[in-house]
Amino acid sequence: MKSFSNKVAVITGAGSGMGRYLAILLARAGANIAACEINKTSLAETVALLKDYQVKVTSHILDVADKAAIEALPEQVIAEHGAVDMVFNNAGVTVDSTFENMSEDDWDWVFNINLQGVINSSRAFLPHLKQRPEAALINTSSIFGMIALERQSVYHTAKFAVRGFTESLAKELKSSSVQVHCVHPGHIGTNIVTNSRMNQSEESAGSLQRLVGKVMGLGNSKEELAAFFLNNGMHPSRASQIILNGVRKNRSRIMVGTDAKLMDIAQRLTPMHYEKLFPLFTIPLTLLRNKKPIKGMPTEDTTATEQTA
């Protein structure tokens, strides 16, 4: 897909992080936006940020874990926009906890958003995407869909599955008009830790802390991890630009960030011990990476969201 102009893009999780900047960058490129988000405050903020672009913007309060709501969404978007050309299944959350101490409720929360939400949305939108002369389905996995660390078992389970699902779908749709993309970000500076759950009754530190925390003096609380995560990753506008370039170039696998690329190489080189290599590059990359937004983008992205749908 060479141009986004006059296309209609559905984006889930559009109230924060990569979803918000995908919306801004797509609107800047002339695409009409159906912004979907569980949090009505952050959704309204994103919509306000789109007001200067000469495109149609609709906002949809949506819980991607709600199957009936996802099934109803294509009709609502088509009623407003006339068609759908791109679907970004971007919404995601995590729980930082060992598997043994994770409640079933926490497991289901992540699984239903990160995996079932992607599958149900793909199922609901595909028939409509296939009617378009060119279309794209963009599912967000993670570098955690390629490597696994402790305390992220449910996130890994969902993100590995998103990758398998999306790669299979890409092969099935190879000769159709629908491009299928799987996105694998590394560390992007977003609110994902703020928006996620953490088992703070456990003594051992989170996987992120093990990677870089000891060297950088990072504490163990959710607040400290959330601030560290937001302030030390690639700026989400840069990540969103990389994702959109991948769609333009029809790359079925979109790696976002040098850390993601090096982690992928590490797991190919040493499939059982790759995490031992990570500090060699994650620490320098955390210090050196460009954390500033791309030109013309709003800087503040500090919405501490509360799930409201």
Ligand SMILES: NC(=O)c1ccc[n+]([C@@H]2O[C@H](COP(=O)([O-])OP(=O)(O)OC[C@H]3O[C@@H](n4cnc5c(N)ncnc54)[C@H](O)[C@@H]3O)[C@@H](O)[C@H]2O)c1
């Ligand atoms: N930030 C990273 O380092 C990173 C790395 C790899 C993958 N990812 C993935 O990228 C995607 C975007 O995450 P982000 O980092 O921008 O996080 P974020 O928390 O800034 O944004 C995610 C958005 O999804 C929304 N959301 C949560 N549950 C929802 C639901 N049930 N229905 C609808 N919306 C919901 C949140 O309210 C939030 O606005 C996620 O799938 C995440 O797993 C992020």
